[in-house]
Amino acid sequence: MRALVSLALLICLIISINADYTPDWESLDSRPIPSWFDQEKFGIFIHWGVYAVPSYSCDTAAEWYWHGLSEGSKCTKEFHDKNFGSNFRYGDFGTSFTAEFFDPNQWADLFQKSGARYVVLTSKHHDGYCLWPSFESWNWNSVDVGPHKDLVGLLSDAVKAKGLHMGLYHSLYEWYNPYYLKDKESKGASQDYVNKVLMPQLKDVINRYKPEVLWTDGEWEMPSTYWKATEFLAWLYNSSPVKDTIVVNDRYGSDTRSKHGGFYTEENHDDPKQLTTRKWERCYTIDKSTWGYARNHDISSYFSSEELVHTLIKNTAYGGNLLINVGPTKEGTIPTVFQDRLLDMGDWLKVNGDAIFKTHPWRVQNQTQATGKNIGFYTSNTGTVNYIMTGWPVDNVVALNDPKPSSNASVELVGFGKLKWSIDGVLKVMLPPLTIGQLPCKYAWTIRLINFK
Numbered sequence: 001m002r003a004l005v006s007l008a009l010l011i012c013l014i015i016s017i018n019a020d021y022t023p024d025w026e027s028l029d030s031r032p033i034p035s036w037f038d039q040e041k042f043g044i045f046i047h048w049g050v051y052a053v054p055s056y057s058c059d060t061a062a063e064w065y066w067h068g069l070s071e072g073s074k075c076t077k078e079f080h081d082k083n084f085g086s087n088f089r090y091g092d093f094g095t096s097f098t099a100e101f102f103d104p105n106q107w108a109d110l111f112q113k114s115g116a117r118y119v120v121l122t123s124k125h126h127d128g129y130c131l132w133p134s135f136e137s138w139n140w141n142s143v144d145v146g147p148h149k150d151l152v153g154l155l156s157d158a159v160k161a162k163g164l165h166m167g168l169y170h171s172l173y174e175w176y177n178p179y180y181l182k183d184k185e186s187k188g189a190s191q192d193y194v195n196k197v198l199m200p201q202l203k204d205v206i207n208r209y210k211p212e213v214l215w216t217d218g219e220w221e222m223p224s225t226y227w228k229a230t231e232f233l234a235w236l237y238n239s240s241p242v243k244d245t246i247v248v249n250d251r252y253g254s255d256t257r258s259k260h261g262g263f264y265t266e267e268n269h270d271d272p273k274q275l276t277t278r279k280w281e282r283c284y285t286i287d288k289s290t291w292g293y294a295r296n297h298d299i300s301s302y303f304s305s306e307e308l309v310h311t312l313i314k315n316t317a318y319g320g321n322l323l324i325n326v327g328p329t330k331e332g333t334i335p336t337v338f339q340d341r342l343l344d345m346g347d348w349l350k351v352n353g354d355a356i357f358k359t360h361p362w363r364v365q366n367q368t369q370a371t372g373k374n375i376g377f378y379t380s381n382t383g384t385v386n387y388i389m390t391g392w393p394v395d396n397v398v399a400l401n402d403p404k405p406s407s408n409a410s411v412e413l414v415g416f417g418k419l420k421w422s423i424d425g426v427l428k429v430m431l432p433p434l435t436i437g438q439l440p441c442k443y444a445w446t447i448r449l450i451n452f453k
């Protein structure tokens, strides 16, 4: 009898573990975002494809070159006609996407040194060109045309071998796919593009490469019903080989951003202003106005390492992840300006990583210092509060209104050691008078408040 009861309990348990998600937003939105994603905080975005050949940005981002050319960007058309001729089609760039210097291990090594914990590569952008041998994109993928390599496969293996999480970006729409244009014209009455191209492709990249992030985009022209988003996500969460680890975003139709899906996406350069209940990620270009590499941009177009480190700190304080974008060249190199920025971020994280990774937003998000008007941001771990200063106070004293010490509290400057402190109405922390050579890092410094509330 007892054995029977336990057996019944066991069966109930198995059924509840296998509780399937149903293809509707209420059920799909109830899936918790796999916990690794909130812990890892910092990823690298890569926009790479045929647009790296013209590699030109005037009034559109470089990866929108074809669109600009076809939809009336004057400066793009002028550049194109002058340098390639008006009969040269975008597709003709394919053979010049050579990637002869592409070394996936070198890329993965750089990403690891940047301190990033995950990588998201464009498997397909809006031009439809695929970085893997997609059957549905015959003669318009990186094995048939250009590099003659499975770029998604090669980079996925190298990134995973470094212990980083690998993810894939995938554009839902394709600007000029005839099936898509016909479906759009019918206002979604036909779904040939979704049935014949998109669904097979999405399942193919998931089954082949087992990514842990699927970063969809290009969803905005049609509703999620057209994209069969709920059916796809139910498959992804119930039956796919990555059902337990895959993280998705909120780009599944004109009706879904900041409403449905996995994490919510923020794009580019605004500061976060408040805490949110849903996990979010900000994707962020290093070259301020383009995701694909633009050969015609100079240094003034790029954020400094200090700006990038400060952005990572702010995002973390408000519970967000940061996905920093690099644009490789058609030869398969990552321009040295991106390498410089990533390595600087890595040096900073080597010292301050514990104040970023696996942290949570604290009760208060920031505090400005009276002297020097420096602002600092809070993050927290169990029992510990981190105050990350984006500037060094002129009088070497930091005054904090909110942290309250326990009886065994102590204070450290991360990368240096214990600090003197006192409670004088507010918490006052005395910083050591360090020379530039003695500072533990550049750009921002963490005061760790141990056993504070």
Ligand SMILES: *[C@@H]1O[C@H](CO)[C@@H](O)[C@H](O)[C@H]1NC(C)=O
Residues within 6 Å of the ligand: 271, 272, 273, 365, 366, 367, 375
């Ligand atoms: C700092 O926090 C205050 C109060 O929540 C907020 O109004 C302000 O926007 C924050 N500043 C920054 C730069 O995050």
Ligand SMILES: *[C@@H]1O[C@H](CO)[C@@H](O)[C@H](O)[C@H]1NC(C)=O
Residues within 6 Å of the ligand: 406, 407, 408, 451
């Ligand atoms: C320090 O104080 C905190 C909070 O009162 C307590 O949880 C912790 O166990 C204490 N640690 C030690 C080493 O006494």
